[in-house]
Amino acid sequence: xxVGLILAFIGTIQLKxxxxxxxxxxxxxxxxxxxxxxxxxxxxxxxxxxxxFAAQIGTMQVNEEIDALQTFGISPMEFLVLPRMLALIIxxxxxxxxxxxxxxxxxxxxxxGIFDIxxxxxLNRTREAVTMTNLWIGLFHGVVFxxxxxxxxxxxxxxxxxxxxAVGEATTSAVVTGIVAIVAATAIITFVCQVLGI
Amino acid sequence: MGYGDFIVMRDLNFSVNRGDIFIIMxxxxxxxxxxxxxxxxxxRPLSGQVFYGDSNFWExxxxxxxxxxxxxxxxxxxxxxxxxxxxxENIGLTLQxxxxxxxxxxxxxxxxxxxxxGLAGFEGYYPSxxxxxxKKRAALARAIVMDPDILFFDEPSxxxxxxxxRSLDDLILELRDSMGTTIIIVTHELASIFxxxxxxxxxxxxxxxxxxxxxPNRLLAESENPTVRRFLTRGKEGAVEEKL
Numbered sequence: 001x002x003v004g005l006i007l008a009f010i011g012t013i014q015l016k017x018x019x020x021x022x023x024x025x026x027x028x029x030x031x032x033x034x035x036x037x038x039x040x041x042x043x044x045x046x047x048x049x050x051x052x053f054a055a056q057i058g059t060m061q062v063n064e065e066i067d068a069l070q071t072f073g074i075s076p077m078e079f080l081v082l083p084r085m086l087a088l089i090i091x092x093x094x095x096x097x098x099x100x101x102x103x104x105x106x107x108x109x110x111x112x113g114i115f116d117i118x119x120x121x122x123l124n125r126t127r128e129a130v131t132m133t134n135l136w137i138g139l140f141h142g143v144v145f146x147x148x149x150x151x152x153x154x155x156x157x158x159x160x161x162x163x164x165x166a167v168g169e170a171t172t173s174a175v176v177t178g179i180v181a182i183v184a185a186t187a188i189i190t191f192v193c194q195v196l197g198i
Numbered sequence: 199m200g201y202g203d204f205i206v207m208r209d210l211n212f213s214v215n216r217g218d219i220f221i222i223m224x225x226x227x228x229x230x231x232x233x234x235x236x237x238x239x240x241x242r243p244l245s246g247q248v249f250y251g252d253s254n255f256w257e258x259x260x261x262x263x264x265x266x267x268x269x270x271x272x273x274x275x276x277x278x279x280x281x282x283x284x285x286x287e288n289i290g291l292t293l294q295x296x297x298x299x300x301x302x303x304x305x306x307x308x309x310x311x312x313x314x315x316g317l318a319g320f321e322g323y324y325p326s327x328x329x330x331x332x333k334k335r336a337a338l339a340r341a342i343v344m345d346p347d348i349l350f351f352d353e354p355s356x357x358x359x360x361x362x363x364r365s366l367d368d369l370i371l372e373l374r375d376s377m378g379t380t381i382i383i384v385t386h387e388l389a390s391i392f393x394x395x396x397x398x399x400x401x402x403x404x405x406x407x408x409x410x411x412x413x414p415n416r417l418l419a420e421s422e423n424p425t426v427r428r429f430l431t432r433g434k435e436g437a438v439e440e441k442l
Contacts, residue, residue, distance in 0.1 A: 060281070063276065063278055063281070064274045064275070064276065065278050065279070065280050065281065067240055067274065068272070068274060068278040068279075068280070069280075070239075070240060071238050071239065071240065071267055071270075072267075072268075072292050073264040073268055073295075074292075074295065
């Protein structure tokens with residue numbers, strides 16, 4: 001919501017110079033739905049879920065639980081990594097949609113509350129500007145970020161050393177790797193969308 | 199065996215008789231656990247071979263190796279129970295994956311194995327809710343759930359009070375006698391070594407090789423190797439050179 005609020009503030013001030021502050025709804029809606037909702041969700045997931053995956057799997061590594069899985073002929077990839085990755089892929093679109101809605105709400109608060117745009121006007125502009133393509137691209141970002149966050153968390157957990165401090169290091173590393181991967185993936189997806197004209 | 203260029207032990211050559219309780223002993227840091235990792239398929243030796251019967255373990259196809267591992271059970275130093283699962287789930291997992299037994303049959307076997315290790319009624323408990331000694335017994339129940347031919351123990355007495363350690367030793371003897379399981383134990387607990395060991399090897403941390411292979415009680419009585427004597431007599435006899 002705060003991101004939508006910030007975008008609305010910056011957007012309105014700039015657009016007002018051209019007498020086009022009503023288009024702030026387009027600006028906030030498209031950016032939130034197409035990108036920022038997914039990015040914010042991805043970053044929160046990297047900090048919460050990615051870190052949690054790394055800590056859980058890292059602790060299992062320290063306690064020899066992963067060795068136990070292997071010696072019982074159970075693949076840690078199949079038993080630990082795959083379910084976590086699937087869970088995040090399936091669930092990511094939901095918090096993404098929630099983040100989109102909250103971002104647009106933030107835009108409404110600023111635009112209606114401070115810059116004299118009516119609620120109906122704002123909602124109409126948002127409805128016209130935000131297409132299904134934007135929504136699908138946003139959800140696609142969310143799914144990709146889910147994969148990256150889960151991969152970073154599980155990978156760092158599996159690579160964790162055999163000490164308590166190694167679990168902390170793995171957790172930190174998982175968050176950093178997850179966020180860097182999200183930024184890199186965003187750049188790539190944006191470029192590809194630009195090339196494809198979508 | 200070793201890590202990269204660092205050699206932990208070399209020239210290890212020993213065989214374990216079926217139905218024996220075989221002890222791998224030596225001072226801390228001599229490579230006992232590394233040797234165990236090689237025997238249970240967690241680490242490849244830098245050179246050399248491990249045979250399970252006539253099958254060359256490390257040369258076998260991974261699926262064949264997995265099959266060989268299913269014929270063995272491992273009790274890790276601190277149990278290594280899967281913390282997110284109840285004891286029943288921990289013990290029943292391999293049955294669920296590798297047998298066609300239904301849920302009720304699996305629960306029956308789980309209860310049987312738990313009662314065998316003195317934990318009847320603890321099916322629904324999680325590893326975090328039970329003591330260290332109980333964790334080890336639960337892990338033993340998990341290790342024997344598939345009725346393995348070989349059981350590996352990594353420091354079974356570590357962290358246990360003398361009475362729990364003794365009862366675990368009794369349980370190991372009972373398992374060998376009732377099921378005919380071959381048992382390989384990595385330990386430096388002298389009381390356990392003398393109480394249950396049929397045969398043993400001693401890994402010398404300084405020479406980086408095994409320096410004795412014998413029944414531990416006979417080693418105590420007959421060995422003239424000063425390092426072995428020093429180890430088996432808690433430093434009362436043997437090498438005089440003091441080390442920190």
